[in-house]
Amino acid sequence: MTQPLAFTAPGQFWRGNLHTHSTRSDGVLSPEEVCRRYRAEGYDFLALTDHFIGSYGYPIVDTVPFRAPGFTTILGAEVHSGAMANGELWHILAVGLPPDFAPSDSPDFHPKAGQETGAEIAARAVAAGAFVAIAHPQWSGLTLDDARGITAAHAVEIYNHGCATGCDRADGFSIADLLLSEGCHLSLIATDDAHFSEPDHFGGWVMVKATENTPDALLAALKSGAFYSSQGPELRDVRVEGDHVVIESTAVVSAIVQGRGTGARAVHGHSMTATRVPLARLNGSPWLRVTVIDAAGKRAWSNPIWL
């Protein structure tokens, strides 16, 4: 069994947002002001991920000048190429791209004949060093077949705050759970997808375990799965002990363990900080994951644990 790396790897947790837009694509604020706001809100790092299409000049924004003591940035983009089953253009998050990542043939938000497929541009981003995630599956109208095809992806965006506030389609768990049940070792990220055009910021983030707050250390930790996602609550430890999962966290009212199919079990209470959830209802699932919910309804989510 694999205990989750977020709680066994050395280092400390660094809070970051992996999906953000600026005036370099369709966001409202300049890159400098976006970075300033995330830093002011207590984030340790930010990836600015403007839309990598021709009409915006294929931006991979240089955010290095906006780094400061205690705050770093990772270069990246939201890349777009190829059509999903519904005929619309792929949205794929790539965090940790080199500044000279070659443009795709993606002039605008419409698929173009002959351009790279979504799977191909995802694989090219991974080969260039990026941490790659399938963005906002529910908002995109992604099918399971679509998602299966992005074999290079490290992660699925399971909560997208902009999609929560903009269209009430924030979910990525539905597809992620099916992929996990097919044996795909994917991790799970919450992001803002902030454009600052509506209340789409500071609502979902990752807590990454690393020995230092540098782009290289954060990227290595992201790729290894040494992180969890949150809207507020902190996870301190998640571990399997015999036939229970032990969840240590800030005070929560619910702790839930999910697995394959209908496998799930919740424990509810008051101000719970060390919760033991029995595995009996997990139906022998080869993987499990954890959700905690605080009294304000804010959630935190672990990465999958493979048994």
Ligand SMILES: [Zn+2]
């Ligand atoms: Zn998108």
Ligand SMILES: [Zn+2]
């Ligand atoms: Zn986006």
